[in-house]
Amino acid sequence: MKSLADYGDPTDRATAERLEADDVLAQYKSQFVITNPNLCYLDGNSLGRLPRATVTAVNELMVREWGHELVDGWSHWIDEAQPTGDLLGRATLGAAAGQVLVCDTTSVNFYQLCVAAIKARPGRKTVIIDAANFPTDRFILAGIAEQFGLNLITLNNDGMGGPGAVDVDADCEMITPEILERFMNDDVALVTLQVIHYRSGSRPQVKAITDLVRSHGGLVVWDASHAAGAIDIQFDDWGVDLAVGCTYKYGNSGPGSPAWLYVSKRLQGELRVPIQGWFAQDDQFSMGPFFEPNQQIRGFQIASPSIMGLRCVKTSYSMIEEAGIKNIAAKAAIGTDLMIALFDAWLAPLGFTLLTPRESSNRGGHITIGHPEAKRIAAALRKYANVVPDYRTPNSIRLAIAPLPTSFTEVWDGMARIRDSVTRRDYLRIDDNGSRVT
Numbered sequence: 001m002k003s004l005a006d007y008g009d010p011t012d013r014a015t016a017e018r019l020e021a022d023d024v025l026a027q028y029k030s031q032f033v034i035t036n037p038n039l040c041y042l043d044g045n046s047l048g049r050l051p052r053a054t055v056t057a058v059n060e061l062m063v064r065e066w067g068h069e070l071v072d073g074w075s076h077w078i079d080e081a082q083p084t085g086d087l088l089g090r091a092t093l094g095a096a097a098g099q100v101l102v103c104d105t106t107s108v109n110f111y112q113l114c115v116a117a118i119k120a121r122p123g124r125k126t127v128i129i130d131a132a133n134f135p136t137d138r139f140i141l142a143g144i145a146e147q148f149g150l151n152l153i154t155l156n157n158d159g160m161g162g163p164g165a166v167d168v169d170a171d172c173e174m175i176t177p178e179i180l181e182r183f184m185n186d187d188v189a190l191v192t193l194q195v196i197h198y199r200s201g202s203r204p205q206v207k208a209i210t211d212l213v214r215s216h217g218g219l220v221v222w223d224a225s226h227a228a229g230a231i232d233i234q235f236d237d238w239g240v241d242l243a244v245g246c247t248y249k250y251g252n253s254g255p256g257s258p259a260w261l262y263v264s265k266r267l268q269g270e271l272r273v274p275i276q277g278w279f280a281q282d283d284q285f286s287m288g289p290f291f292e293p294n295q296q297i298r299g300f301q302i303a304s305p306s307i308m309g310l311r312c313v314k315t316s317y318s319m320i321e322e323a324g325i326k327n328i329a330a331k332a333a334i335g336t337d338l339m340i341a342l343f344d345a346w347l348a349p350l351g352f353t354l355l356t357p358r359e360s361s362n363r364g365g366h367i368t369i370g371h372p373e374a375k376r377i378a379a380a381l382r383k384y385a386n387v388v389p390d391y392r393t394p395n396s397i398r399l400a401i402a403p404l405p406t407s408f409t410e411v412w413d414g415m416a417r418i419r420d421s422v423t424r425r426d427y428l429r430i431d432d433n434g435s436r437v438t
């Protein structure tokens with residue numbers, strides 16, 4: 001496989017054009033709705049673009065199925081979370097059939113699996129998370145710890161602290177097995193970490209950490225929201241037990257599209273979720289007085305799935321499966337290499353710092369750059385430079401290559417516009433826009 005250096009000087013736009021000419025995924029960009037061809041959309045790690053095929057799929061569902069079949073549609077919609085889960089698992093998680101459901105939100109799935117894991121380790125009182133984890137995971141785990149009287153340890157890898165914070169010396173927020181080992185003992189029921197850190201983009205060693213926690217008798221819930229669809233995940237081979245993630249980032253399934261959960265076959269009969277909804281009932285339509293859960297993946301489903309949402313997921317993950325996750329991961333790696341090379345040449349001299357690991361095997365599809373004026377710079381890029389990045393408090397700008405809809409020249413142009421906008425000091429013209437969303 002060629003490396004970035006084989007394509008020439010990264011600061012020359014012709015290098016990005018050569019990368020594009022060699023890109024086996026190049027044709028996918030035209031399969032997305034792009035209303036502004038001059039926009040550099042570098043935020044596919046937050047919300048992916050809309051596939052054209054999704055418009056057709058949802059329209060057909062409404063007209064041919066819902067509109068025509070009415071309630072009879074449920075006879076074939078009822079179990080749709082499972083084949084869609086199998087597709088998503090096959091396309092992006094390295095998961096054999098029967099271990100993934102597409103349902104609910106990442107937050108709900110996270111709560112379900114964390115409580116189920118803790119209950120499966122009775123007598124153990126310690127749960128561990130890191131300070132740089134996504135807020136929903138930290139807040140939900142803190143709530144669970146309070147609810148069940150557990151000892152919550154927050155590994156303080158970004159200086160922000162949190163409940164039960166203990167300082168750890170982590171490079172780019174990354175929790176290594178060596179860092180975690182100091183906190184492992186036979187009181188730890190659960191550890192939860194991200195496969196790709198939402199802010200720094202770091203990628204911890206999933207297999208080594210899973211093995212370490214298992215060797216102490218605990219379980220890990222992985223949040224792969226920023227990883228699935230950007231890197232080559234192999235949950236079955238890595239021996240992962242439990243994971244959750246969303247579908248609206250690199251999965252391109254739309255705002256608020258249903259999330260997924262992965263429960264290894266090994267654990268399906270052992271775990272009991274706390275929200276005992278009727279879709280988990282083994283004989284669902286017997287409507288009986290007692291909850292008797294299905295012992296397979298349906299035992300983790302709560303309620304009626306959003307069929308419209310599932311069709312969005314089915315359409316976009318069929319595209320991912322066809323494109324091939326190895327091709328996608330390779331493009332994310334070289335695309336972020338290009339970003340880092342341009343960061344070194346253009347952005348470091350303007351006072352930016354790189355907050356993401358330089359080695360592509362230690363990151364995913366986005367890089368994060370720091371600047372004291374990050375918030376205003378991110379706003380100025382949208383307003384004056386036709387670049388969409390995103391800002392994360394306190395001083396970070398994330399820049400992503402979503403391998404199917406983003407081209408190499410789009411990345412190159414985006415980086416050049418960032419350089420020019422900051423050189424012009426566009427950000428000095430930005431006042432707080434008053435939006436809650438950053």
Ligand SMILES: Cc1ncc(COP(=O)(O)O)c(C=O)c1O
Pocket residue numbers: 105106107108134136137194198223225226246259
């Ligand atoms: C790592 C991570 N986990 C969880 C979530 C929240 O997911 P949801 O709002 O779908 O529950 C996000 C959202 O961006 C995320 O980045």
